[in-house]
Amino acid sequence: MQNFDYRNPTHIVFGQDRLAELDQLVPQDAKVLVLYGGGSVKRFGTLNKVLAGLGNRTVVEFAGIEPNPQFDTLMKAVHIARDEQVDFLLAVGGGSVMDGTKFIAAAVPFEGDEATLLQHGFAPLPIDRALPLATVATLPATGSEMNMGAVVSYQGGKFPVMSPLLFPQFSVLDPSLTFSLPPVQVANGVVDAFVHVVEQYVTYPADAMVQDRTAEGILKSLIEVGPVTLAEPENYNARANLMWSATCALNGFIGSGVPHDWATHMIGHELTALFGVDHAQSLAIVLPSLWTLRKDKKRAKLLQYAERVWDITEGSDDERIDAAIAKTRAFFESLGVKTRLADYGIGRDQIDSVVQALEAHGMVALSETGDLTLDVSRAILEHAHS
Numbered sequence: 001m002q003n004f005d006y007r008n009p010t011h012i013v014f015g016q017d018r019l020a021e022l023d024q025l026v027p028q029d030a031k032v033l034v035l036y037g038g039g040s041v042k043r044f045g046t047l048n049k050v051l052a053g054l055g056n057r058t059v060v061e062f063a064g065i066e067p068n069p070q071f072d073t074l075m076k077a078v079h080i081a082r083d084e085q086v087d088f089l090l091a092v093g094g095g096s097v098m099d100g101t102k103f104i105a106a107a108v109p110f111e112g113d114e115a116t117l118l119q120h121g122f123a124p125l126p127i128d129r130a131l132p133l134a135t136v137a138t139l140p141a142t143g144s145e146m147n148m149g150a151v152v153s154y155q156g157g158k159f160p161v162m163s164p165l166l167f168p169q170f171s172v173l174d175p176s177l178t179f180s181l182p183p184v185q186v187a188n189g190v191v192d193a194f195v196h197v198v199e200q201y202v203t204y205p206a207d208a209m210v211q212d213r214t215a216e217g218i219l220k221s222l223i224e225v226g227p228v229t230l231a232e233p234e235n236y237n238a239r240a241n242l243m244w245s246a247t248c249a250l251n252g253f254i255g256s257g258v259p260h261d262w263a264t265h266m267i268g269h270e271l272t273a274l275f276g277v278d279h280a281q282s283l284a285i286v287l288p289s290l291w292t293l294r295k296d297k298k299r300a301k302l303l304q305y306a307e308r309v310w311d312i313t314e315g316s317d318d319e320r321i322d323a324a325i326a327k328t329r330a331f332f333e334s335l336g337v338k339t340r341l342a343d344y345g346i347g348r349d350q351i352d353s354v355v356q357a358l359e360a361h362g363m364v365a366l367s368e369t370g371d372l373t374l375d376v377s378r379a380i381l382e383h384a385h386s
Contacts, residue, residue: 001208001257008252010146011170014244016236018172019046022053022090025134025170030088031058033081035101037065037093041138044180050092050136060084065093068272068279069100071154075114078107081131089133091168094185095142095192098135099150102166105131118152118159130165136172139181140243141189141280143196143250145171151269157361158269173247175239183230186242187335188280190226193246194219194331195283199262200255202291202301203368208258215254216308221245223309226335263366264290267377270357277344284332284339289384291325293376297369342386351381 013021026032032054034047041047051059062077081089081104091101107114109129117125137145144150145168150161178186201215222245229238248254267290268282277285295302299317306312306324315323329339338344341351355378358364366372 001206002259004257006252006256007164008146008167010168010251012146012173012247013170014173014240016174016176018174019049019053019136022050022172023055025172026054026057026088026090028057031060031084031086032088032090033060033062033077033084033086034090034092035062035065035077035097035104036091037063037067037097040180041092046136046138046177047092050090054090060086065097065100067096068151068153068158069096069103071103071115071118071152074100074103074107074152077104078114081108087131089131091133091135092138094137094139095144098137098142098144098168099152099161101133101135102144102148102150103152103161105133105166106161106163115154117161118154120160120162122160122162125161125163125165127163127165130163132169133166134170134172135168136174136177137243137247138177139185139189140175140178140239140246141185141192143193143247145173146247146251149250153273156273157357158273173243175236175243178239178243179234181233183233183336184278186230186233187226187337188278189246190222190229190242190335191280191284191332191337193242193249194222195264195280195287196246196249197222197254198287198305199264200258200260202298202305203259203261204298205300205304206258208256211254211256211258212304214248216305218245218249218254219309223331226331230335259368261366261368263372263377266363266366267354267358267380270354270361270363271341271346274353274357275344275346275350277346281337281344284337285341285344285384286380288325288329288332288339289380291328292322293380293383294367294372295321295325297367297371339384340386341381341384346385348382348385351378351385354381
């Protein structure tokens with residue numbers, strides 16, 4: 001097991017009908033900026049419950065944080081936060097709203113060009129201040145409600161934003177708030193959480209028994225509850241397990257002391273930026289092909305994955321690995337998430353633009369071993385076409 005530091009200060013408030021507790025969770029004298037995306041939080045009454053829970057505090061609202069939150073949109077909120085002198089941020093929504101709120105928390109007190117906050121990759125931001133923030137999660141997918149990371153879109157690229165100052169102080173996770181989600185968002189959430197896990201698990205052995213077994217448990221839970229929560233949108237227990245699985249997939253625990261990959265995410269980000277493919281859909285396109293072409297690099301963990309997650313124990317090593325990859329692709333497809341570039345109208349002649357974007361963004365040595373070159377990325381995308 002590799003050396004690691006693990007700390008997660010986020011207070012999770014999990015369960016039904018917890019929004020009234022906001023009055024105790026948010027500082028009494030806080031001036032709160034409530035941030036959200038489209039109209040669904042209004043339409044389904046979530047926003048009214050949040051505002052009621054905040055009691056008599058002064059509240060400012062900012063709407064319109066889009067999927068794959070845009071730097072220019074977030075800067076509008078930064079200016080409002082400064083002008084109104086808010087001192088607490090509350091994100092109400094899914095991963096994009098949470099991610100955008102984290103960037104805003106870092107940018108409001110920042111003195112300098114805020115765009116430079118997007119230049120640090122996975123290294124912590126060089127900041128010593130951020131506004132305190134919290135979240136009300138309405139979409140189980142990204143795990144942003146319990147980690148210090150965000151991704152912001154800017155000038156055609158997607159950029160990580162990381163800092164220990166950006167952990168939410170608390171996150172309210174009420175599975176019943178997800179009952180009204182469209183099926184495509186639920187399916188995307190299952191895939192997103194699944195790929196978060198395997199990007200930290202299907203790498204190379206590190207003799208991290210607890211992390212591996214926890215990762216396998218999350219994966220098996222997602223396989224079990226994913227179809228149920230699609231078929232039965234108001235099945236509370238299924239939604240509760242999906243929501244907690246998505247949170248645990250990226251709260252840092254299973255990634256402690258083990259190598260990480262993230263190549264699927266980096267290639268997928270370019271598909272989203274260039275073609276508007278949903279984030280989870282991009283992951284479903286890339287992952288099976290990446291594993292197929294990189295199976296010699298990931299052989300030991302793919303065999304472990306095949307046996308422990310899919311119960312595949314017969315056949316040669318290659319046959320078991322191929323069966324596990326096929327099972328993974330079939331699982332995504334069973335949720336209604338297509339796994340080929342051609343399914344999204346992306347032609348082979350457009351692969352060049354993806355490779356060029358990877359090069360422009362410095363994504364030239366990806367994977368847990370740093371040897372996934374642009375040529376390998378091209379081969380993965382070609383394999384993923386049809």
